[in-house]
Amino acid sequence: MSTDEAGTAICAHGLSKRFGALVAVDRIDLEVPRRHVYGFLGPNGSGKSTTIRMLCGLLTPSAGEIEVLGLRIPAEAEALRRRIGYMTQRFSLFEDLTVRENLEFLAAIQGVPRRRTRTRIDELIGQYHFGGCQSQLAGTLSGGQKQRLALACAVIHEPELLFLDEPTSAVDPESRRDFWEKLFELADAGTTLLVSTHLMDEAERCHRLAILNHGVLVADGTPAELTGTLEGRTLIVEAADPRRAQQALLGVQGVLSVAQIGNALRVLTAVEDALAEGAANTRQRINDALAKAGQKARVATTPANLEDVFVAVTRNDKESEERAA
């Protein structure tokens, strides 16, 4: 395993972290290409933050090897800190300092050359729209402004690699879109970004992503690759009484999940067994179940989204566990 100038920014192998009896991260293999926005998708407690903290050297792994920007972590973590930016999940700037004072503080701590400090701060204040409120205390900013300030502070020293731990979970959609614009600008300028999220729409924006569940990396690839694996397995069922139809479908063999979306049901089906009689089989069983419940319904395939992927991989996980047991 190795990281190099052109291709890979982060490379991890067999990465694990135990807190006492709890296995927070379980043998993760990871490869993050440079100049990409790489997403970590997973529910709360899936090990996203722990993984990020291990990758930037804040936590010592229980097992496994990490190489980031050609440096072995955690041994060379000090050298890495000059080259990365880290935006924590919780707002971690000083609420009793102004916007400008926070930027000045981080510029000095991150070693931005003295001569460049002023112009760099002015530049960031312009880019991140803090022109009117640079002497406002950070604690009085709105949620979206705080996130923008945190990002500005994280990139003040123009890091090669940026870790963002659930950057927009507490931000309105408008601010979130602005925020992602900034992330792509950074990626275009050559920065590698690793973003964790539990929001599907954010995950869809990433160049590549890894899905984590209970500390295990259950799938990775581009969003298109991931949704591509579910080709033909997602159905839309439009029924007059969606709640009753949902009850009818829940026990059907081959149905992984049934979620109500407005007046329709979104159904995810399992991979058909090669020995069984084909995909039509599950469709047949679904139609039978609906007829039996007296539901007139229209069933059609629909393109899969990341939520389906997430449900599919986590259900597979459960099933294989049950089978093993």
Next chain:
Amino acid sequence: MNRRRLWAIVIKELRQLRRDRITLAMIVGIPVIQLVLFGYAINMNLRGLNAGIADQSGTAGSRALVMDMLATGVVAPVATVNTPQQLMAMLRRGEISVGIVVPPDFERRRSDGRPVAQVLVDGSDTAVQGAAAQLAQVPIDSAAPDMRAPARSTPPSGRISVVSFYNPQRRSAIDIVPGLIGVILTMTMVLFTGIAIVRERERGNMELLIATPLTSTELMIGKVLPYVVIGLVQTSVILALGVWLFAVPVRGSVLDVYLATGLLILANLALGLLISTRAQSQFQAMQMTFFVFLPSILLSGFMFPFAGMPKIAQWFAELLPLTHFLRLIRGIMLRDASLWELWRDVLALAAFIVVMMAAAILRFRKRLD
């Protein structure tokens, strides 16, 4: 260590401090309030102490002596009795603070040059003792202006003896103000840095800081430096008020006073930092501060004389910075000693600083686990 990063921490601390009104109020408020409270509570210039008088002689000379004593204003008569025994009973019951006894053989004692009168003092209160000492200064000559010849033949002073009950060891109240510098600094300095690191952890700033190139030494020293200045400001406030309000002498060099105080400030700040690296919350840090503060006040010799404590307590007290500081500051301010002469306590404080600071830096990990 990188000077720019160190300076960035100092500036940040000062900026945060400027916006923290309660802490700012504490910096000046605590010294002023404590000094005024302690200072006036221990005020030696007492007026109107309740006094009982037993004039067994009843001559013109003895009456004149009693009148002179009353004229000082220090005592106000509340009772006139016949025997010293009655005075002692009243003293015990707390009805009077001072008893004046003129024995039946007053005239003979005066001509013999023996003590002519006795002042009985409630020694459980050191301030009262001090006041009674003033009474003993009343000259006997003027007590008998109409008896020039025999008066001239008698020695001029030391003939009213002061007998102090309950606390034969006299302690000067002047001791309190220099000691108070140490007490106030112990209270505020340990608290300021005690919450310094843990506050950043509570507010989430720490995760940001440890992901930067900032080193633990830079962070620790950067946190301490602003408070050294604040501690010296507090010292100046206490010294100025002490000299102005209570006429506390500064017999040694002022530079030595500040050097000694600087040592105590650093010792307390380093101790606070160590507490801060251990405590899980600001509240816990405050609780831990009290564990240091109480023994400091009780064992250092500020309240009770060091020599009177059992050996074990003395050994423990030697570990407290305030103990060494009290010896330094009393030596410098009251006995005109130089720091050089008190090198043992200087060395003890310096060692304390180095050990605590090193422990704090070593304990602080740039890791979350």
